Amino acid sequence: MSRIGIIGTDGLALDLLTVLDDTLGTHYPSLATQEREDVIVTDDPWQATAAGLKACAVDEWVATTTASDFFAITEGNGKARQALSEIVKSSAARPLAMIHPTTEVRGNKWQDMGAVIGQYSFFCDVESIGQHFMCGAFTIFGPGTRVGNFVTAGHRVVCEANVIVEDNVTIEQSAVIAAGTAGTPLRIGTGATIKAGTFVTADVPAGALVAAPRKEHES
Amino acid sequence: MVTIGLIGIGGVGPEFMPQIPWSLEHFNPELLQQNPRLVYVESESETDHYAGHEVMSLDDFKALPPEETCFNVGIADGSARKHLSEELESHGFGLLGIYHSRSQCLAHTPPGPGILLGRAGISVNSTVGRSLLVLGASLIGQNCALGDYVTIGSQVCIEHTHVGDFAQVWNGAIVTPGTADKPRRIGQGAIIGMGAYIDEDVPDGAVMVGNPSRELRRNPVS
């Protein structure tokens, strides 16, 4: 029997576990028919138990996994996801792509490296996706897009086409990254943060914070 | 003969009419077996047909036998939904929830009666009240609590947010999430305009527009 552990307390974890049969049926038909046990791996299990799901502590998971087990990390913060991936690296379990069954994936060449993809997203001819990528609902990733490791994208993010998103980038909800061309892709540098609702039309240097004009807070 | 009436032809109603057969099949199969007729209901209509369906006047609709009649109100204004649904329910008509064929309601607490759920998702640990209206491409994410007669437009994704009764969040509004301990609050009867950027709690009755957002006016809350 194999176990599937969803690591993290993000609400998406609960949703994904609820529809796990559909997710596996779409993307891993062989796993869907096997006998298996699904658990939420978290040190803070109240949400999972409140939703009637089985929970297990991180240490316990690392100590008890075998090579027939799979995991995905749903933690909204990229750095936290990276830290968790370091912890579970020592276990024998393999990463699994958790693609919500309402998401449409077309003609993609990328390998599953623990990507977690939320509801109603659309991926078309995406070139590559790195380790433990995570995105919210209604995101759109267009042709020629390359996404690095531990990248986080919020709800409704659009990467139109030919965009290179480097490692540890965070794109907040509703931000739009305009299309590059096949010859000169648009590049979002390592560790950059794109704030909510921003429209990015040019390269973003590594570590930069890009935001649309916002209200000045009175304080 | 069973009649299902969708009230309002001007605005959001027609988006839900084509979804009724799927919704009945999955949520009210006993009604589908009776091969119901689907009609639009409008108080003053110039046409007797709209988008392939018969249009009935509200008076004619009220005269139908209550035990064979269900309805929902496809009107964006929550107070209008409350007014009409309470009136028709007092006649004994059934308030019917309508779900889009691509909607996904995972909430453990069942939504209140009369939901109109477009191509949208409701998360496991969220609760929603009576007569919620959600248009397409929206998500009621984790840890949300929505009051009664709330209206959510299309392309709205909320998380860790509590929305008061009669509040309206319009298309493409960006509501930055609160936290598990301190959810974002949108007050009773508040209106968040199209594409407005909300990063603070919204008081009762406030009308917020623009990015960055500003308070356009404050409606009295009854």
Added chain:
Amino acid sequence: MIVLGILGTGIAARTAMHTATHSLQLAHPGTDDEGFQVVFVSQKPGTSTLGGHDIMSAAEFCALEAETKYFNPAIADSRHRKQAATLMLHQGVSPLSLSDPSTLILPDVTMEPGWLLPYLNTLNSNVRIGKYFHAGVSTTVSHHNEIGDYVTFGHRVACSGNAIIEDHVTICTGAMVMQGKPDKPTRIGEGAVIHANAIVIGDVVPGAHMAGNPAKPVDPIQLFGGEPW
């Protein structure tokens, strides 16, 4: 053999390719998938295949012998789209409209041929749309809208009710047009460009570039790189 030429090799063309077989089957029910051939057509020299499909020049495509020959100008730039479509019509090739199975078109929608509706597009009742309409993913056109010829919508564009969108208007990703009134619809003038995430709350003069929420006129930007198709 029934041949479809998707004009262009850009983003739109690659997205369009995924809807080609479904659309051909709609036009020719009962025909085997083997009976269809789908190619890209481009004026740019260079690579000869894209995603497993041949790239032909316009001349090669026009000279191709086929039982039935279709084209769809999957070019985001509306001027280039018009030029490409005009060229093909002169050569006697007929337009094929491309839509995905997920497209929802309500009753009482009038559309001129040649559209591209790649995924989850909703067209509400009482809408009129001109030729070679081109939408992104997850767009919504609400009731009582009039959309002109060669109009381009990006992803997740939402066009509320009672609006008139004139010819060659481009509305970029995430932008929205606020609802007009039945007696005074919102009018977006010919060739106007609405930038990403902008919210249009009133009329837009022809050729204007609008950005922000509420949308205000801004300096024009070059869209789509300006390259030929």
